[in-house]
Amino acid sequence: MATSNLKQTLGDLNKESFISLLTKIIGESKFLQNNPPELIPEEDRVIKHVLDCLLPYSTTTGGPLIVNHVTYFPGRGNLIVEYPGTQPGKILSFVGMHMDVVTANPNDWDFDPFSLSIDGDKLRGRGTTDCLGHVALVTELMKRLAETKPKLELTVVAVFIANEENSAISGVGVDALVKDGLLDKLKGGPLFWIDTADKQPCIGTGGMIPWKLQVTGKLFHSGLPHKAINALELGMEALKEIQLRFYKDFPPHPDEQVYGFATPSTMKPTQWNYPGGGINQIPGECTISGDVRLTPFYNVKDVMNKLQEYVDYINENLNKLDTRGPVSKYILHDENLRGSLTLTFDEAMSGVACDLNSRGFHVLCKATEEAVGHVKPYSITGSLPLIRELQDEGFDVQTAGYGLMATYHAKNEYCLLSDMCQGYHVFTGIIAQLED
Numbered sequence: 001m002a003t004s005n006l007k008q009t010l011g012d013l014n015k016e017s018f019i020s021l022l023t024k025i026i027g028e029s030k031f032l033q034n035n036p037p038e039l040i041p042e043e044d045r046v047i048k049h050v051l052d053c054l055l056p057y058s059t060t061t062g063g064p065l066i067v068n069h070v071t072y073f074p075g076r077g078n079l080i081v082e083y084p085g086t087q088p089g090k091i092l093s094f095v096g097m098h099m100d101v102v103t104a105n106p107n108d109w110d111f112d113p114f115s116l117s118i119d120g121d122k123l124r125g126r127g128t129t130d131c132l133g134h135v136a137l138v139t140e141l142m143k144r145l146a147e148t149k150p151k152l153e154l155t156v157v158a159v160f161i162a163n164e165e166n167s168a169i170s171g172v173g174v175d176a177l178v179k180d181g182l183l184d185k186l187k188g189g190p191l192f193w194i195d196t197a198d199k200q201p202c203i204g205t206g207g208m209i210p211w212k213l214q215v216t217g218k219l220f221h222s223g224l225p226h227k228a229i230n231a232l233e234l235g236m237e238a239l240k241e242i243q244l245r246f247y248k249d250f251p252p253h254p255d256e257q258v259y260g261f262a263t264p265s266t267m268k269p270t271q272w273n274y275p276g277g278g279i280n281q282i283p284g285e286c287t288i289s290g291d292v293r294l295t296p297f298y299n300v301k302d303v304m305n306k307l308q309e310y311v312d313y314i315n316e317n318l319n320k321l322d323t324r325g326p327v328s329k330y331i332l333h334d335e336n337l338r339g340s341l342t343l344t345f346d347e348a349m350s351g352v353a354c355d356l357n358s359r360g361f362h363v364l365c366k367a368t369e370e371a372v373g374h375v376k377p378y379s380i381t382g383s384l385p386l387i388r389e390l391q392d393e394g395f396d397v398q399t400a401g402y403g404l405m406a407t408y409h410a411k412n413e414y415c416l417l418s419d420m421c422q423g424y425h426v427f428t429g430i431i432a433q434l435e436d
Contacts, residue, residue, distance in 0.1 A: 006432040009148050013140060013424035015417065017053075019116075019123070022136040024049045026116040026125040029132065034100040034163060041100035042075045043162045046132070050079060050139050050160060057146030065146050070182065072162075076172045079160040080182065083145045087153035092360075092434050093186040094141070094156075094427070095174070096193035096387070096399070097134040098163040101127040108411050124414040129403025133415045134194045134423075135160055137402065141427050154435045157186060163385075174386045178393060187394050189434065190360025193387050196401035197408055199372050199419055199426075201364050203354045204259040204379030205387070205399070207294035209304060210346035212287060213239065213311070217339045218332065219277070219284030226327040228282040229339045231274070233324045235288050238341055241321060242310045243267055246292075249306055253297040259353060259379040266381070267292045267307075293381040296351035296388070304345060311343045350388040351381070352397065359434075360398045367429030368400070371422045400426065 028045040047069060057063035064083060071077040085091070104113035104126040111117050113126040123133065138158045145156060162173040177183050196202040215238065217229030252264035267290070274286035292303055314321060318330040318338060330339040354361060369375040384399065391397045402423030403415040 006150055006435060007428050009150050010144055010428040010431070013137070013421045014144070015421070017143070018136055018140050018420065019118070019417070021049060021053060021139060022123065022128070022133060023116040025132045025136055026127055027114070029101050029104075029126045030114040032099060032101045032127065032132075033103045035103045039103060040076075041163065043099035044071070044075045044077045046099040046135060047077050047079050047160065050135065053139055053143055054081060054146070057143065063146055064149060065142065068182075070177065072176045073172045076162045078162050078173060078177060080177075081142050081158045081160075083142060083152070083156045085152040085155040089188045090153050091155040091157065091185060091189040092430065093159060093189070093191045094138050094194050095159040095161070095183075095186070095191055096131075096195040096384075097138050097158070097160050098131050098173070098195065099135055099160060100163040101130070101132065102409050104411070104413075110412050113413070119414075121416045121418050122414045123417055123420075124412070126413055128415040129197060129407050129413055130409060131195050131401075131403075133403055133420060134401060137420050137423055138194060138427070141424060152431075152435055154431065156431060159183065175389070178390070189396070190358065190363065191390065191395045191397050192360070192364065192430065193384065193390075193397055193399040194401055195384060196399050197403045197405040198378075199368065199402055199422060200375065200400070201354075201361065201368060201377040202379065202399040202401070203356065203361070203377045204261060204296060205351045205384050206265075206381030207292075207296065207300045207349055207351035207388075208383040209292035209294065209300060209348040210289070211291065211307065212289045212344045212346070213242075214342040214344070215286050215288065215339070216342070217282075217284050217330070218337060220282050222280045222282050225282060226329075227332070229284070229330055229332060229337065230324070230328060231283045231286045231339070233328055234321075234330050234339045234341075235286050237322050237324070238311075238314050239269060239288055241314060242307065245310045246307070250294070250298055250303065253295055255297045255353070256295050256379075260377060261295055261379040261381065263293075263381055265292065265294045265298060293383075294351060295381060296353040300348050300350050304348065308343055311341050315341055349383055349385055351383065352388040352391055354398050355396060358396045358398070360396045363430050363433045364398050364400060364426070366433060367426045370429050371425035402426075
């Protein structure tokens with residue numbers, strides 16, 4: 001089918017149907033919050049509404065859609081929906097529409113986060129931007145394919161996922177689907193990960209390395225500072241040294257300009273804790289936590305090894321570390337006592353640089369320009385779980401999204417209906433180009 005004819009057949013987003021579905025899905029968002037162990041999302045609540053839309057068009061009722069509800073943990077399912085084409089191996093997929101949300105405190109919002117409300121073009125509620133709006137949008141796309149039944153060589157697949165990020169339960173989503181080979185055939189064509197924002201191709205994301213630096217000194221009275229090892233001072237000076245070494249070893253990379261990253265790799269503290277005590281006590285311990293945001297041109301394991309090297313060097317050379325005043329010290333020789341640093345990491349993830357020479361990238365750019373009016377790919381050091389692993393497995397991963405970055409994970413979250421309509425046209429433009 002010619003590109004123009006196919007786009008005409010698929011038409012515009014059915015706004016009434018989209019809003020109806022999104023209303024039902026946002027109505028479940030209270031039970032989709034992901035903050036274990038207290039809040040475990042129940043993605044099957046979303047799948048029920050998606051199935052209500054799509055099962056009437058499934059092969060079980062004589063329709064064209066092949067629907068597969070895959071569950072690895074009770075209540076936390078995934079849904080694979082396929083509109084089959086006639087040419088084996090010719091395929092495209094929309095993946096990444098996760099069915100959980102970040103937490104929301106209704107007391108902090110100007111409107112109810114757990115129900116959809118409409119204010120002009122604004123569709124308001126938790127998950128409208130990330131990522132329940134995309135769930136409803138891709139559902140409407142698959143429904144339209146099933147309704148109009150265009151004869152395509154191209155197979156179109158949608159994969160709605162249970163989210164791995166922050167999950168107390170591993171192996172529930174994309175990682176399990178990949179492990180079981182259920183996504184293998186998607187390697188035959190572009191995979192569009194629909195989980196970003198602002199309607200433009202997101203061509204690069206950052207890796208993240210959460211770290212924790214435990215500092216041990218010696219607690220003592222603040223009137224006798226020469227008998228203490230001030231854990232706060234040791235932590236501050238050690239962190240300064242670690243940061244200086246990090247930025248020397250991992251400076252801005254030339255490819256960051258090519259991909260349009262707003263920032264280079266960064267290593268910084270975000271939390272500081274100590275056990276408490278009187279104002280007249282010099283603390284004997286504290287913990288500094290933070291993260292590394294790493295552009296995808298550096299290797300996560302290399303950075304982790306380097307950070308450990310920095311800490312090992314400081315521990316062995318405390319006498320070379322800057323102090324704070326004439327009696328500040330990190331070694332008490334008369335007590336044979338030394339301050340110490342211990343570095344630990346939580347689970348790290350790698351960033352991704354999308355292939356700018358791939359068919360998928362060029363198709364996405366053209367479809368975006370036609371639907372939105374311009375195309376300006378961008379990159380961020382925010383992290384998306386799993387897409388680097390998919391790329392390493394041989395998938396041509398491209399990323400996009402049609403919510404608003406300004407409300408991503410924010411209170412008073414909303415998306416724009418007009419943006420979702422343009423997103424629908426991007427999808428139909430992608431299908432039309434790849435069919436040709």
